[in-house]
Amino acid sequence: MKSFTQMTGIAAPMDRANVDTDMIIPKQFLKSIKRTGFGKNLFDELRYLDEGQPDQECTGRPLNPEFPLNFERYQGATVLLARENFGCGSSREHAPWALDDYGFRCVIAPSFAEIFYNNCFKNGLLPIVLDAKVVDRLFNEMYEQEGYQLTIDLEQQTVTTPSGESFAFEIDEFRKHCLLNGLDDIGLTLEHADAIEAYEAQRRKDAPWLFDGLR
Numbered sequence: 001m002k003s004f005t006q007m008t009g010i011a012a013p014m015d016r017a018n019v020d021t022d023m024i025i026p027k028q029f030l031k032s033i034k035r036t037g038f039g040k041n042l043f044d045e046l047r048y049l050d051e052g053q054p055d056q057e058c059t060g061r062p063l064n065p066e067f068p069l070n071f072e073r074y075q076g077a078t079v080l081l082a083r084e085n086f087g088c089g090s091s092r093e094h095a096p097w098a099l100d101d102y103g104f105r106c107v108i109a110p111s112f113a114e115i116f117y118n119n120c121f122k123n124g125l126l127p128i129v130l131d132a133k134v135v136d137r138l139f140n141e142m143y144e145q146e147g148y149q150l151t152i153d154l155e156q157q158t159v160t161t162p163s164g165e166s167f168a169f170e171i172d173e174f175r176k177h178c179l180l181n182g183l184d185d186i187g188l189t190l191e192h193a194d195a196i197e198a199y200e201a202q203r204r205k206d207a208p209w210l211f212d213g214l215r
Contacts, residue, residue: 020089087116
């Protein structure tokens, strides 16, 4: 998993509440358990004017000129500004995969659906909860200033605007440790690889009959 320490990136808007996971990545594209390849279908029904089909090449599909992620000013965005209850709906882990594959490293909203929030941490995506009034202010500044960038510092737990104003956010210490060090569940287990190998060797010695059928 990619580590997250500090980043500065263009902010893009998803200016609506209750964005569910089917809107983030529609069900017809959930054909793989790989974590890559979903970015082209992120917010598919909003980004394109026709209905996408599984395995369809997206380059020939007409873009929706009114959807912000298609605006030139938001190209290369790595921070998504969103509204309350972002990521509600089904528990599909493909939602944070699609956001990450598109290029987002951080989502800022007043609130998140719980399962989506947890899935973000397991996939190197940082969800930040800020007060709704602060999020409103960030939206307004972003709309007023083309190329609006935010700096996210996970170690200091701050979001800093181009004017230098910072807003603190809360994060569980264990999740912070995992993101700073790029540790998902597998990475956490491998931190104890030596102890696991030592245990297995001892078990083979103490109870060899358990391993007789194993090569």
